[in-house]
Amino acid sequence: MKALITLTTSESKRLIAKGVKGMSCVQNALQRHTVIVAGGTTNAFVAEELLGITIEDKTGYTMGIVTQGELGVSRSTKKKSPYVIVAGNVVETPWKDYLPQLKTGDVFIKGGNALDHTGLTAVTVSDSVGGTIGAAQGVLYARGVKLIVPIGLEKMIPDVRQAVEFMTKSPLDESMGHKVGLIPMLGAIPVTELTALETLYDVEARCIAAGGVDGSEGAVIIAIEGLDEEIQRALRDIQALKGEPPVSVQ
Incomplete structure (x- = not known):
C-alpha cells in the first residue's frame, strides 16, 4: 500500500520529535x-516527547531564531535552559x-x-x-558520544560543504539581522521526517514535493509504502498530530 501525507513545519517538528x-x-x-537536549525550537518538541511535558513558548528554548524575515535572537520572556536527563531524571546541572x-x-x-x-x-x-556546538563538539568526538540532529526537510540546501567553504573564505560585511557563521556537524545522525517515519513504522518514506501558502509555507509532501496495516497505523498517528500549532514569537 502507498499513501501520501502532507506536514506543515510544526507537524514535522512533532513527528521528528517522536522519531x-x-x-x-x-x-x-x-x-x-x-x-x-540542547536549545532549539525543534528540540523543544523533543524535550516534550522525552519528558512528557509541555513547553508553551518554544521560542524560549532557543537562542538563535529566524523570524520576521531576518536572523535574530529569541526575546522570549519564558527562557528555559537545556535539559540534562540522567537515567531518565532531569538534573539541575547546567549542560556545559x-x-x-x-x-x-x-x-x-x-x-541544525x-x-x-x-x-x-x-x-x-x-x-x-x-555557540553550543563550538562548546560541545570536541567532547562529543573525543568520547564517542552520539550527536543527533533533529532537522526538518524544509532546511535542505544543495551542498553543506560548499556552503561552509563559501562562508569561511571571507568575512561577512552586511546581514539582514545578526551576522552568523556556519559550522558543519560531521558524524551527526540527522533525524528528518523520513527518518522518523521509518523509525516508528515498517515503511519506506520519500519526500516528493515541498512548499505551500497560507500557513503551509515549508510544508513537505511525503509518500510512504508498506504493508496495509503499517500504512494505516502511520496514517492514524499522523492524523492525530495534524493541527499542531505553529511556533510563534510570544
Missing part, C-alpha cells in the same frame, strides 16, 4: 545513560558543566539549520566561540 524518542540509542540513553562527564552511550541532541542530500548537517552561529 527521536523512538530511536534505540535514545531509549538506551534514557534508561542507562545521559541525554542532553555536565559536558566533562559525558561518555560512550550518552546522547547529545542539537538542532542546514541539511544536504548526503546527510551532512550544519548550524548557524553568531556567538564568537561557536
Whole structure:
C-alpha cells in the first residue's frame, strides 16, 4: 500500500520529535545513560516527547531564531535552559558543566539549520566561540558520544560543504539581522521526517514535493509504502498530530 501525507513545519517538528524518542540509542540513553537536549525550537518538541511535558513558548528554548524575515535572537520572556536527563531524571546541572562527564552511550541532541542530500548537517552561529556546538563538539568526538540532529526537510540546501567553504573564505560585511557563521556537524545522525517515519513504522518514506501558502509555507509532501496495516497505523498517528500549532514569537 502507498499513501501520501502532507506536514506543515510544526507537524514535522512533532513527528521528528517522536522519531527521536523512538530511536534505540535514545531509549538506551534514557534508561542507562545521559541525554542532553540542547536549545532549539525543534528540540523543544523533543524535550516534550522525552519528558512528557509541555513547553508553551518554544521560542524560549532557543537562542538563535529566524523570524520576521531576518536572523535574530529569541526575546522570549519564558527562557528555559537545556535539559540534562540522567537515567531518565532531569538534573539541575547546567549542560556545559555536565559536558566533562559525558561518555560512550550518552546522547547529545542539537538542532541544525542546514541539511544536504548526503546527510551532512550544519548550524548557524553568531556567538564568537561557536555557540553550543563550538562548546560541545570536541567532547562529543573525543568520547564517542552520539550527536543527533533533529532537522526538518524544509532546511535542505544543495551542498553543506560548499556552503561552509563559501562562508569561511571571507568575512561577512552586511546581514539582514545578526551576522552568523556556519559550522558543519560531521558524524551527526540527522533525524528528518523520513527518518522518523521509518523509525516508528515498517515503511519506506520519500519526500516528493515541498512548499505551500497560507500557513503551509515549508510544508513537505511525503509518500510512504508498506504493508496495509503499517500504512494505516502511520496514517492514524499522523492524523492525530495534524493541527499542531505553529511556533510563534510570544
